[in-house]
Amino acid sequence: MRELSVKTRRNFIRNLSVLGSVAFLPGSLLACKSQIPGSEMKLGLVTYLWAKDWDIPTIIKNCTEANIPGVELRVEHAHGVTLDLNKAEREEVKKQFNNSPITIVGMGTNEDYHHPDPQKLKESIETTKKWLQLSKDIGGSGVKVKPNALPDGVSKEKTLEQIGKALNELGEYALDMGQLIRLEVHGRETQQLPNIKTIMDYVENDGSTVCWNCNDQDLDGQGLEYNFNLVKDRFGDICHVREMNMGDYPYQQLMDLFVKMDYNGWILLECRSDPQDKVAALKEQRQVWKEMIGKAQSKL
Secondary structure (H helix, E strand, O other): OOOOOOOOOHHHHHOOOOOOHHOOOOOHHHHHHOOOOOOOOEEEEEEEOOOOOOOOHHHHHHHHHHOEEEEEEOOOOOOOOOOOOOOOHHHHHHHHHHHHEEEEEEEEEEEEEOOHHHHHHHHHHHHHHHHHHHHHEEEEEEEEEEEEOOOOOOOOHHHHHHHHHHHHHHHHHHHOOEEEOEEEEEEEEEEEOOHHHHHHHHOOOOOOEEEOOOOHHHHHHHOOOHHOOOOOOOOHEEEEOOOOOOOOOOOOHHHHHHOOOOOOOEEEEOOOOOOOOOEEEEEEEHHHHHHHHOOOOHHH
């Protein structure tokens, strides 16, 4: 019975972000989205650098113009969506997005759970719960968190277990709210995919999921596909990418893997450059992504 429940939950969480984005699918994908694997993937934006100075109306305006249908709101940016918002202010944020073609994918936070100090760990867990409530209140579907470090003086195994158990608690809490925890593959040592797998082995629910993050370390050991397969069964509904036509990261191979598994979540742009015309840059990334998805589907 538990196996059936887990599969049902997984299907549920992977479709949390689908509504409201169909109009933005490339025409050729929309026409045959029920037949071709990968056709329900969506391209969105993280307000990391390219949108860090945009308020909500600007985010909506620019993403609409660039045909980018979803946004993850990184904390401490100009959009001003913080834990301090009262009920009316949260409703206003939700209303602005509901009255637009742009979906709030959720909140991108810096919460982490590697701290040897039990009080600091508890505070991080409790603050994450507050972010989950904010995400729910504004119409989001989840909260991004991090594994940030392996502290000196503590065994790696103990720290990975601690992070995993914290995520297990938060995953159950998130599911009860109709939300997700999204663990970004992050941190100097914790971003190694075998360590991410170990962390997730302590998670006994589908409320805490893995957010692939396109790090150079993804290619370590036996390579991208091997590391991808270590955690692909724990993917939720977001992946972070950088500029897909810059650098040496094998984005085409990554898109091949996502299409092959019929991923239907968000590919979120978390770009690092500083183009003068960011709307034009978004349009360029969308075209690059569409072409990659097309090539991946042609290989099936």
